[in-house]
Amino acid sequence: MIERILQRDTWAKALAVFLALFMWYTAMDGQWETRVYDLRLEFSDAPGKIVTFRNPDMVKVTFQGLARALDKIDPSKLIVPVDISSLEPGTNQIPIDLDLRLGGVNVSDIYPKVAVVALDVKESKPVSVNVETRGVPNEEFEAQAPVPDITVVEVTGPRTQVESVVGVFGTVDISGAAGTIANRQVPLTAVDAQNNAVPNVELNPDHVSVSVPMKSRPPAKTVPVRAETQGAPKTGYRVKAVHVSPSSAKIRGDASATGGLSYIATEKIDVTDRTQTFTYPANLIIPQGVTSETVRVNVTVEIEEDIVKKTFAGVFVQIHSLPVGYAFELNPTTVDITIEGRRDVIEEIERNVEENSDYLEAFIDASWIKEPGSHKMVVNVRGLPGTVRLDSIVPSHVILELRER
Structure with missing residues (x-):
């Protein structure tokens, strides 16, 4: 009897536990929740029109x-459709x-609540x-000129973009090509009038x-470049040297055109009245039927003073400060004077000497002599400008014989 009662209590307890678990599960399963997902917007087509702007692409949806x-x-498979098929441009x-x-x-909220879409009329046109x-x-x-297999393409896109297209360009690299x-x-790229790429067109x-x-x-054929000059520097100056850079040019042409060419000349470079070195960009004179990779060279013309020497022969030697009461004899009585200087200065001295033989004076200073006898005297020159150098006096000494009267 007691065993049966205990057995009935065990079943009752098990049933009570099962009922409690069932009620707990049912309560949990029926709990009300809020969840937020980021979902993608899917825009419909707009026949005859093109989307030029849209925002946003994602929205936050509260469920x-x-x-x-x-x-x-499943938020990865859920999208939010946006119908733009009937919108105007x-x-x-x-x-x-x-x-x-x-x-x-149920959907309790969507953020943002509005999508912004800009449309333009879809247009096409042929472009070269x-x-x-x-x-x-x-x-x-x-x-030679590049040859495309297609000379016209169709440009399609928003009307405002298509209307701005003025050309379609491509570039082919021919670097190092040794044959066709x-x-x-x-x-290809569509460009506008400013040669900028036009976006959003196909x-x-x-x-x-x-x-x-x-x-x-x-x-x-490689030949030297010869610089041609004309005129003359200012008097007293001369052209020392002419340098050309580059000094040679590679020319091309039929043998009949290049065979007799041993050099290529520059245009005439005027050196008239120049007094200083200068550099001039000179064009090459390229004969007909000949081409040259080099068409211009830098020509440096070195200008220097035109230094010359001039000897005045037989210049009489003058005696300065001869002591009183003495007779004298000079041997020799003349010397040859050689001077060096800029040509124009030397030529001016020559003209002065021709007009006045005393312009260039050779002299000895006898102021130091106190007694008669034979004296070796240094010959000096007077009348030379500071820009002229005395090169030599021949002889450089003369003998002065003094005797009492």
Whole structure:
């Protein structure tokens, strides 16, 4: 009897525990929660129009509901649709809404609540293709005009952008090319009147296949450059040397044009009345039928003083401060005087001597002599400008014989 009672109590206790657990689970499963997810906006198409701006791309969506219902939401697969199909061109504000068909869950908030979308009319127009070259081919070849396989492409995009397109350009690199470039794929870029790339437009096609023919150049020949001068520096100056940089030029042409060329001359460089060294950028005189990689050189003309020597022969020696009461004899009575200086100064001295033989004076100073006899005297010269150097007096000494009267 007692055993049966104890057995019934055990079952009762087990049932009570099960009922308690069931009620706890049911209470937890039915708990009301709030959850916030970042969801992506998905904009519809706008037939005949192009989106030029839109904001935002993501919104924060607040959901409320039972936990078991909220658990069914997968934010990675959930999007917020925005219908822009009926919008007009311009800037539009569209309310953001999410129609969520999920029992036990509702959307309590979306932030931001409005999307901003700018639309423009979709437009297309044909535009000519221009291909330019970049770089320099092998020196034995000359690049011809590039040839694209397509000369016109279709530019599509917002009307304002398409209208600003004035050309479509591509660039092909020909650096070092030693023969014709064939079928080079070149990307294209739409540009405006200022040669700036136009964004938000599509090109169809956006690449072209380009060929660049190469023409063999005539044989090369290197010849010296000869500087040609005209006129004369100012009197008293002269051209000391002429230097050319670069000193040679590589020319090309048929043998009939280059065969007889031993040098290339510069244009005439005027040195008239120059007194100082100068550098002049001189053009080369290139004969017909000849081309030159160098078309201009720097010519440095060194100008220096034109220094000359002049000997005045047979200049009589004058005696200064001869003691009173003495007769004298001078041997020799003349000397040769050689001077050195700038040509114009020396020529001026020559003219003065011709007009006045005493202009250039050779003399001895006898003021120190106190007694008769034979005296070796130093010959001096007077009348030379400070810019002239006395080179020599021959002889440099004379003998003065003094005797009492």
